[in-house]
Amino acid sequence: MGKPEDGWDIDTSGVRGVLLKTGRVADDIEGQAKSYGKHLLSAAKSAGTLSMGCGPKPEGGPVAAALVEFEQKTENDIKYIAARSGKSIKGAATATKEYVGGDLAMAAHTQREALKAPDLNPPGKHHRAGPK
Template identity: 45%
Template sequence: MSKWDIQPDGVRTVLNNTGEIAGKFEEEFTAYSEGLVGSATSAGTMILGGTKAPEGGAFGPVAQALQEFQQHTENDVKFLPVRAGKSIKGAREATEAYIKGDDEMLQNKQHMAAQAPTPEELKGPGSKGGKP
């Protein structure tokens, strides 16, 4: 049988710290997106010299590759905060269940200790139910 050694205050501290860090995902994703857009914009084009760029700008092969990269990683990027949130919630709920289980065991033990002795217990050790 495994032994549990959970320190609820320690778990709360770790979960709070993790939540604070996970809360910064939005900033990071904004920077990621802006960085890809900036890279694609600065990557150059394949417009021949003297040719007018199309309305809305022109994109070269590097910009196209960056756009495809962003599209293919979009779900991975969305996965991170959702997974972090579920992990934090699961750890919190498991710790709460652990504490509740400890409280229930304590109450059960206290309840059993507060019970009046049974007739069997009153007979004493070694008694087999016959005359003492």
């Protein structure tokens, strides 16, 4: 994409291809974000415990506690990444659509102007009423 002072030059089919690829990755991120807490809690349960052999076996050990705390502190970050990805993809698609729409609007305006009857008395030119 060019700089505004150079004029815009957006390859819409290229943007479409990138958005499709990015959308597939974002879908994967969203799916992973939804299962994030479940997988960390499963890992916490599988982490084992420290038991000294006396008394009841504890529910979770220090690794499990650390994983649960990590999940609680990072869950919103993971959700944010998924939401930010979706919003960015939608924004790029909308911007490209507006770009194309702007091109079409400018082309239609130019065509309408070209089809207007010519002005035989443009401003600044004096029209004489006939021979004197």
